[in-house]
Amino acid sequence: MATSQTWLLRPFQERSTQLFLGVLFAAMVVVTFLHLFMPEDSALHVSAYTVTLLGKYLCYALLAVAVDLVWGYLGILSLGHGAFFALGGYAMGMYLMRQIGDRGVYGDPVLPDFMVFLNWQELPWYWQGFDMAWFAFIMVLLAPGLLALVFGFLAFRSRVTGVYLSIITQALTFALMLAFFRNEMGFGGNNGLTDFKDILGFDLRSDATRLGLFLATGIALAVGYVVCRAIVTSKLGRVSVACRDAEARTRFLGYRVERVQLFVFVVSAMLAGVAGALYVPQVGIINPSEFSPLFSIEIVVWVALGGRATLYGAVIGALLVNYAKTVFTGIMPDAWLFALGALFVLVTVFLPKGIAGLLQKRRQKDDDQPGAQEATA
């Protein structure tokens, strides 16, 4: 029987996890080296802009891992994970806003610029405490986690599953988007939170901070990946896969399905929140558009492209799609939505197991082993 220690360590014994972590850390080292030690005019030099861009991709990758955890291993297609991402982002944004202090346009020592602009006299209660980093970082986990807890508790308890759950998660993020667009909410309305200066005392515009954020994101992705791996290889993970494949049967076997679902859902929401929190200082802005249903559904297609229920597939999908997005929107912005739309259709019709499915098939052929490692629904 596995003790709690081996429960967390087990992923490190897997070849796929070793490979994933190896590639990830190697890439981080290479990027750091190329950024710091290559002369700027060299073709191999990685600019600070590129480092931040890569950091952004890694945030998306972590978000995709979070979605894959619920979709791939729990069978819940969440079309609202952007909401958890954005909530984590807003928690971080609020901390960064308070760090501006009196350097804002209006020079108010406490109130952020947009509140001065709206003629607010004092900080709303829910902004209290965000000047302290530890509090803000806890909120990064707590805000999305709480939302997921309440929402999941209500939904799973009444056995809302499948398409219904997908649609109400979409409604959830849509409602939040409408709410955050309102100035009265006290989150900067339309413009969101921006104009950040520094984080933990480091200047956000300096190259060193950017590199640091990139590395932090890489480590967060590694930790998130290992945590997810640990969950899915544990007994709990096996029950959750059972819920995915035959919910009623699992319930009849005596498992409390809704508790498993709730636990996995909340963990996934927290991971998404962390991804959002790391995303905000790197792109320098958080606004309600992150809540848009389109963004949430885009995340799902990253996972679908990479391959469900593999975790590393989600990372591959997120990196590929976002790289393609950067390239496409740069060269011909009009074509991006065509490409994205076609991707949705092609992946679902022709690549139901994603890129990871292709890789597995090839490996199976080479090894000539019958039976897939991971069953997909």
Next chain:
Amino acid sequence: MSIHRLLARMVLAVCLALGATLANAQAQTNAPEALLKRLVEAGQAEKTDLLKALSETGDERARGWLEAVRDGKLAMIEDTGALVIVVNNRGRNWQIADALTGEDLGEMSRRDLQSLRVNNALRADIEGILSVIDLTVADPGQRLDAARNLLGEVNEALATQLQARLQVEDNGQVRDMLTNALAIYQVEQGDVEAVATLSGSLNPTVRAALNNAVNSDDPALAAAAEEALASIEQKLKLNRAAETLYFGLSLGSVLVLAAIGLAITFGVMGVINMAHGELIMLGAYTTWGMQQLFPGQPGLALILSIPAGFLVAALAGIAIERSVIQYLKGRPLETLLATFGISLILQQLVRTVISPLNRTVVTPEWMSGSIMVNEALSLTLNRLYVIGFALVVFAGLMLIMRKTRLGLEVRAVTQNRAMARSMGIKATKVDIMTFALGSGVAGLAGVPLSQITNVGPNLGQNYIIDSFMVVVFGGVGNLWGTLIAGLSLGTINQLLEPWAGAVLAKIMVLVLIILFIQKCPRGLFPQKGRAAEG
């Protein structure tokens, strides 16, 4: 012929001619032209009488003259004594027209013109005379407007005239309005009994008059006025409720229209079509396209768009079904993703091919304007048409599903596909037809929507979440549920809006539905029996 006779005849003729001339001269002093002439020379006191006489001649030009006098634009050319109306009195040279014939006389230096002087007392008199003139025109609608304008404006002189007018007025509405106008005057004079006349009216001027009366020194009058105001307030509340209900129903019928096609594809077939909103958009763009094809005939184009919108969207639906959905049978979540991709492609297609900007769709004349039920309640026509259209579409769909062969086969295939096939139903064909029907209805929804919302590439996105909410709220697979859910969600939204604001109301409705689904996961009208175990 004798000379006598001839003489007698001549005398007679002369006499007759003389008499005629004399009579003529008498008439001329009362003719409009003469009155106008006398007006210029008359003193201030006499002017009012002259103007009144002028208005009583029944001459069509009287109104123009009175207005000209009021505005100080009636003038006399000093040299000739001819009366003119100043058309434009800017600058040194004024543009003038003949007062009698209306003929354009070009420009003339203002020094050569002598304007008729008016003071405020005269102006007020003229206003009164003018409104009385309007009370005598042939068109009852104009009479009603004139009577409405008189509310609160009645003075002593006018009151007697109105009483006279009341005797001859034959239109009921105009009579009521005149009675109200008189009653306001009487209340102002302290007449308690007149308050009773006013108690049923919804007119704001009446309310203002009553509010004044509440503060009067006469306790009896104040009490009566207060009572009348309370009853008016009650009536207003009812009207406001009716208005909210109307807005709610119209918003609800929009939701029903948008969702009813989805109720077929999602509810009956179980296909999650995220491109549903874009099919609505195609219908709206078809309307726009038809109007480009028939410029200047927006009404005809709109009517033709109804079948055209259905066809365009149905064909698009068939294309989607054949190219994607048939390969994803039994995988609802994948269908959701693939159709979402299609919706992105369709949106971008419209942006690239037509324009990223909103298109203007013309509203035909018979759809604009509103029906005024009473002073406090008017129903806009275009929303009335949308409500009607939604009900017709719903009834049509109900008929198709219940009474036709297609409806029977659709229900058979959705209930038990294998059994239906073994009974000889071509399930694939039924799939195509059902999806085409659902898509076509989405296209139908786009036609009226083009009248009340912006026609742009984002039109579909704005409706997709609402549509799903309506279908899920109403209970999947139940057309009645969709109707009830759409109408009630629209009404709830309108009820919340006054005190929560539009955005917050929408958020609250969304949260409400999310909570409701936790309570009743299968909607208002869940399917029962075997079909429910999906």
